[in-house]
Amino acid sequence: MNFIRTIKSGLTLTCLLISAIHSSAQADVITDFGQQVSNVEKTASSRAIYLGRLFNNVDPGPFRRMESMYAIVTIAQATNVALFIGDASSGFEAARAANKVFDSGLRVTNATQDRTEVVFVPGDPNVSPPQDIPIPAGLGIHDSLALNRRLDFWLVGESNSGFTVPSTLGGDPAIFFIEFNRTTSVPEPSSIALLAIPAVGSLIRMRRKKKLLANKETISEQAA
Amino acid sequence: MLSHVLKPFGFVLLSLQLLMGSVNAGYIFSSTVEQNGTKVDFKKTPQNPAGTGSASKIGLYSFGADADQFDYIRAKIRVWVQLPPEAIGDKAPYIVIAKSGTLDLDLALTVGDAVRLDLRVSYDMFPISNGVVEKQTEFETVTFQQSLAIAAIMAKDPDRKVEAWLASDDFKAITVPASFDTLQIVNGRPTIVTKVLTSTLTLEAVPEPSTIALFLTTPWMAHKWKRRRKHPANSKPSIE
Numbered sequence: 001m002n003f004i005r006t007i008k009s010g011l012t013l014t015c016l017l018i019s020a021i022h023s024s025a026q027a028d029v030i031t032d033f034g035q036q037v038s039n040v041e042k043t044a045s046s047r048a049i050y051l052g053r054l055f056n057n058v059d060p061g062p063f064r065r066m067e068s069m070y071a072i073v074t075i076a077q078a079t080n081v082a083l084f085i086g087d088a089s090s091g092f093e094a095a096r097a098a099n100k101v102f103d104s105g106l107r108v109t110n111a112t113q114d115r116t117e118v119v120f121v122p123g124d125p126n127v128s129p130p131q132d133i134p135i136p137a138g139l140g141i142h143d144s145l146a147l148n149r150r151l152d153f154w155l156v157g158e159s160n161s162g163f164t165v166p167s168t169l170g171g172d173p174a175i176f177f178i179e180f181n182r183t184t185s186v187p188e189p190s191s192i193a194l195l196a197i198p199a200v201g202s203l204i205r206m207r208r209k210k211k212l213l214a215n216k217e218t219i220s221e222q223a224a
Numbered sequence: 225m226l227s228h229v230l231k232p233f234g235f236v237l238l239s240l241q242l243l244m245g246s247v248n249a250g251y252i253f254s255s256t257v258e259q260n261g262t263k264v265d266f267k268k269t270p271q272n273p274a275g276t277g278s279a280s281k282i283g284l285y286s287f288g289a290d291a292d293q294f295d296y297i298r299a300k301i302r303v304w305v306q307l308p309p310e311a312i313g314d315k316a317p318y319i320v321i322a323k324s325g326t327l328d329l330d331l332a333l334t335v336g337d338a339v340r341l342d343l344r345v346s347y348d349m350f351p352i353s354n355g356v357v358e359k360q361t362e363f364e365t366v367t368f369q370q371s372l373a374i375a376a377i378m379a380k381d382p383d384r385k386v387e388a389w390l391a392s393d394d395f396k397a398i399t400v401p402a403s404f405d406t407l408q409i410v411n412g413r414p415t416i417v418t419k420v421l422t423s424t425l426t427l428e429a430v431p432e433p434s435t436i437a438l439f440l441t442t443p444w445m446a447h448k449w450k451r452r453r454k455h456p457a458n459s460k461p462s463i464e
Contacts, residue, residue: 033409039354040308040397047397072414074406076306076399076401077263114260114261114262114263114401115401115403116306116401116405118416161396162396162398164399166306167355168354168356169355169419170404170419171351172406174406175408176407177409
């Protein structure tokens with residue numbers, strides 16, 4: 001009977017904690033677009049094309065990480081080209097080594113290789129859910145935005161890749177578009193502590209109760 | 225007296241008209257087609273150990289059923305292309321005329337199904353941009369050997385069609401797209417507009433040898449005919 005009561009109280013506490021965390025979690029969507037810069041940097045290990053800078057003067061707010069995103073870029077002859085985000089408008093390899101740019105996890109591939117296309121990653125926003133960003137990259141990207149109030153975008157392929165990113169298309173600007181879903185629901189240290197302390201507490205309480213019960217039984221046996 | 229002046233003048237006019245008539249009939253061959261966009265990277269070979277360079281098929285051009293019977297002296301091209309900024313001077317990609325249906329340009333050049341021209345499309349040619357732009361070259365000389373090769377390649381196709389490729393020994397990042405999409409943001413949402421791209425190849429041919437001969441010999445013939453009429457031995461005796 002006591003055991004059931006203990007489980008019940010533990011469950012209630014956990015539910016309370018979860019609901020508390022959920023009610024405090026916030027999410028929002030930020031979007032921006034601009035003309036592609038298309039400066040190429042080629043090294044022995046990669047061929048990186050600078051897309052440009054977006055989210056100028058965007059307030060980091062209470063948010064802690066970029067959770068997921070959409071990207072729309074104008075590109076040709078691309079296969080699995082990676083989108084890197086962070087703080088560097090030139091010197092991609094140095095910025096990557098200094099952990100100033102992060103791999104968003106997005107990969108860009110042209111549907112047809114004989115055209116310069118607008119590619120939606122991971123797909124049409126009306127149909128596809130946004131692409132999840134790995135947690136370390138999501139935290140890094142958000143920290144970069146919070147620190148610099150802007151984000152730089154790079155498309156990166158192998159050193160011998162021949163993908164092209166235009167800045168203009170017959171006189172019109174070639175545009176790229178980014179949408180981030182950012183959130184506060186990060187397993188930050190305080191939340192972990194908030195979860196762990198009551199759990200440990202309830203465990204100690206359970207053990208203590210068990211001990212008391214055992215002591216009671218021993219006393220009653222001795223009395224008998 | 226008047227007839228003596230008018231007759232040679234008439235011959236000259238006639239020969240000029242003949243010449244002009246044949247120019248209008250097609251000594252400038254021009255063909256406009258939709259761009260193809262197919263691209264092949266050059267393979268690693270003993271001559272090209274790094275496997276650098278690439279070729280992009282611009283399109284399949286048609287110049288008429290008798291196009292293989294002319295001598296070509298100059299060529300120019302209009303093409304939509306994206307080039308790297310380094311593609312200038314002797315690193316600018318060049319035009320290759322190839323047999324219709326060519327898949328392997330390296331092989332086609334080796335077996336005579338393709339011929340490299342001295343016509344280049346350069347990054348620094350107006351308009352200069354890091355994007356897809358429409359470039360128009362000036363007329364570039366076609367050598368006699370190149371002309372023979374073009375005629376031979378034309379003769380291999382029943383419709384006398386030829387392909388033009390944009391080839392580079394140095395770069396892979398060259399795009400000759402069949403079309404491009406323009407992303408426009410309308411009310412904060414992305415909208416796409418697609419533009420299909422075309423290219424024009426123009427070949428200039430010399431007048432046929434018979435026409436040149438006619439043009440050159442007509443004044444001489446007129447002069448001779450006039451002299452013959454004036455000569456007393458050839459003139460009819462006058463009745464006094």
